[in-house]
Amino acid sequence: MATIRDVARLAGVSVATVSRVLNDHPYVKREKVEAVKKAIAETGYIQNINAINLKKGKTNLVGMVLPLLDHPYFSQLMQGISTAASVHHYKLVLYQTGYQEGQEMEALEMLKLKQIDNLVICSRQVSLAVIERFRQYGNIVLFENGGNTPLSYTFVDHYACFMNALTYLYDRGHREIGFSINRSDGTNSKQREQAYKDFLETKGLRYRKEYIVKDCLYLEDGERVLKQFSKLQQRPTALLATSDQVAAGIMIASPEYGISIPEDLAIIGFDNHPIAKAMNITTIGIPLNSIGQTLFEQTLSESASHKEVPVSLIERLTV
Amino acid sequence: MATIRDVARLAGVSVATVSRVLNDHPYVKREKVEAVKKAIAETGYIQNINAINLKKGKTNLVGMVLPLLDHPYFSQLMQGISTAASVHHYKLVLYQTGYQEGQEMEALEMLKLKQIDNLVICSRQVSLAVIERFRQYGNIVLFENGGNTPLSYTFVDHYACFMNALTYLYDRGHREIGFSINRSDGTNSKQREQAYKDFLETKGLRYRKEYIVKDCLYLEDGERVLKQFSKLQQRPTALLATSDQVAAGIMIASPEYGISIPEDLAIIGFDNHPIAKAMNITTIGIPLNSIGQTLFEQTLSESASHKEVPVSLIERLTV
DNA sequence: TTGTAAGCGTTATCAA
DNA sequence: TTGATAACGCTTACAA
Numbered sequence: 001m002a003t004i005r006d007v008a009r010l011a012g013v014s015v016a017t018v019s020r021v022l023n024d025h026p027y028v029k030r031e032k033v034e035a036v037k038k039a040i041a042e043t044g045y046i047q048n049i050n051a052i053n054l055k056k057g058k059t060n061l062v063g064m065v066l067p068l069l070d071h072p073y074f075s076q077l078m079q080g081i082s083t084a085a086s087v088h089h090y091k092l093v094l095y096q097t098g099y100q101e102g103q104e105m106e107a108l109e110m111l112k113l114k115q116i117d118n119l120v121i122c123s124r125q126v127s128l129a130v131i132e133r134f135r136q137y138g139n140i141v142l143f144e145n146g147g148n149t150p151l152s153y154t155f156v157d158h159y160a161c162f163m164n165a166l167t168y169l170y171d172r173g174h175r176e177i178g179f180s181i182n183r184s185d186g187t188n189s190k191q192r193e194q195a196y197k198d199f200l201e202t203k204g205l206r207y208r209k210e211y212i213v214k215d216c217l218y219l220e221d222g223e224r225v226l227k228q229f230s231k232l233q234q235r236p237t238a239l240l241a242t243s244d245q246v247a248a249g250i251m252i253a254s255p256e257y258g259i260s261i262p263e264d265l266a267i268i269g270f271d272n273h274p275i276a277k278a279m280n281i282t283t284i285g286i287p288l289n290s291i292g293q294t295l296f297e298q299t300l301s302e303s304a305s306h307k308e309v310p311v312s313l314i315e316r317l318t319v
Numbered sequence: 320m321a322t323i324r325d326v327a328r329l330a331g332v333s334v335a336t337v338s339r340v341l342n343d344h345p346y347v348k349r350e351k352v353e354a355v356k357k358a359i360a361e362t363g364y365i366q367n368i369n370a371i372n373l374k375k376g377k378t379n380l381v382g383m384v385l386p387l388l389d390h391p392y393f394s395q396l397m398q399g400i401s402t403a404a405s406v407h408h409y410k411l412v413l414y415q416t417g418y419q420e421g422q423e424m425e426a427l428e429m430l431k432l433k434q435i436d437n438l439v440i441c442s443r444q445v446s447l448a449v450i451e452r453f454r455q456y457g458n459i460v461l462f463e464n465g466g467n468t469p470l471s472y473t474f475v476d477h478y479a480c481f482m483n484a485l486t487y488l489y490d491r492g493h494r495e496i497g498f499s500i501n502r503s504d505g506t507n508s509k510q511r512e513q514a515y516k517d518f519l520e521t522k523g524l525r526y527r528k529e530y531i532v533k534d535c536l537y538l539e540d541g542e543r544v545l546k547q548f549s550k551l552q553q554r555p556t557a558l559l560a561t562s563d564q565v566a567a568g569i570m571i572a573s574p575e576y577g578i579s580i581p582e583d584l585a586i587i588g589f590d591n592h593p594i595a596k597a598m599n600i601t602t603i604g605i606p607l608n609s610i611g612q613t614l615f616e617q618t619l620s621e622s623a624s625h626k627e628v629p630v631s632l633i634e635r636l637t638v
Numbered sequence: 639t640t641g642t643a644a645g646c647g648t649t650a651t652c653a654a
Numbered sequence: 655t656t657g658a659t660a661a662c663g664c665t666t667a668c669a670a
Contacts, residue, residue: 003647014657019649027655046456049432050373051647054662059369059434061412069398072389079388082415086422091429092413093380096401103405110410113368115378137365219593252597274538278571322663333641338665346639370663373646641670651660 002043011039080292162195178211178236222249244269244276321362330358399611481514497530497555541568563588
């Protein structure tokens, strides 16, 4: 494998000159440029990016920490990050964690070792305090409300979202409202749960844990919601679904359970995935693609910034 | 930032010894190991992976070339690759091409520069001949029938799939069969088209280009199929959909067009995405997750291998 | 069991 | 406008 030295020798110049030609530096005589280019062609010379990375202390690689890959929520986020990264000549390295702390730590270690320049954390188990310790090695950006952390973050106020959605249902006469969540220990889930409790208290409604369905994330989880509710004496008349996937799953399974939507059960989904539009599901629209882009851009910024993304309820036919 | 030399100095040993400790080499006195470990802790020393990569000529990064990220087809493939990669301590770098040759070339260039060790190409525009020229720089694995290319590949016989599906429909009385595809210049699309033509000829059926709907990939494309068909005098009685997403999109939009499935239109989807199960869509099951794993493993193998993945028609309620 | 020193392939400073 | 040469931070013969 030819190196810069081979090229220099063949072209009859120094390695410095070859490097200059390679990097489009000014102040190289045209003849030398030609000679170098010829030598490069003849030797089949290829730059070694690891050497360049070592020298420059930079890889143009950005990491993305996420629990799983097969959900539109993360796909859209990924699409956004990837698009923005591409503009800045960055490539995306995936750290799929499966909600395992160890996997997250691995991503942080890679930042430390300088395999990646920066890191976007879309979901985490590791404490903020631990993550913060790694920020000396590169920018770390969070997709959550990080409070007064020195890290950059972009977030959606899930508490407010949930409150709005609950109020929307309440105003339309619903008093028995349930909801589904994914992992109850998730940052977003906690906010949603809190909003739910606070709302109930404000309105003087009773908290019934049978109205809460856990571990719902995918389309196929929708049916479980129906199954759980159908066993109840007193059933909820409305539901806030974890995501549009779950909402769609419920829609699809509902005829089988003899439930009409919205008459028997009103549904509000989350994210505004394409399926929500196709199935006319009322949902909270979250611009995940553009959030992804923002997250990447924060990764590049010298100073930390905190951004809240406004979301809106999209009225369709399931309420 | 502390280097290996700082550690050596503080521990009172040579850099070679520090390196040995770092890499768990035998033949280091216990006391020295302790001294080195202490020095590492004190200095806050961190290995620089770029230096290691340069030295070893290896990055433990595998590239994945794919056109887009927001489709379950690619998500599942990605999931499979990522899972297998993780087992071998590899991380996945995404090269999202948007079907652009230039973007694909960039991935190949990165292989050449040694930013990634190997490359999985899930979709391509660039010719096989060009791709083959890059195999000297790392293993390249294809997700298609590469014929007698020296590259490794895993593939699904889309021609046979289509033939089977067409025969299945024919045997159930269908004579007017349409299909949808994504990009007509895609490798898979061409095979499907050829099967369609051959089938028609064998059975003495007429080829009608109105029965073919192009640029269909997403859920929201389903409606366009219905729109196109509804304009026709003579409408197809059955359809082979690009993917389950399109099939589902058709299912969802069908009531609006006064079309019942399968009575007015029988549908066979592709891939067996979760939505196909939820909506009881008859489909050709393609084990994308395990294909992804196979693709990654081929990436690691010294010798090229060619694998065909068997697929099966999953009978449900849309035919 | 340990240390010296030669790479790995660049970039960039400095002097000419 | 050019060339020597010193980094970048590590691994690994080779010699001791």
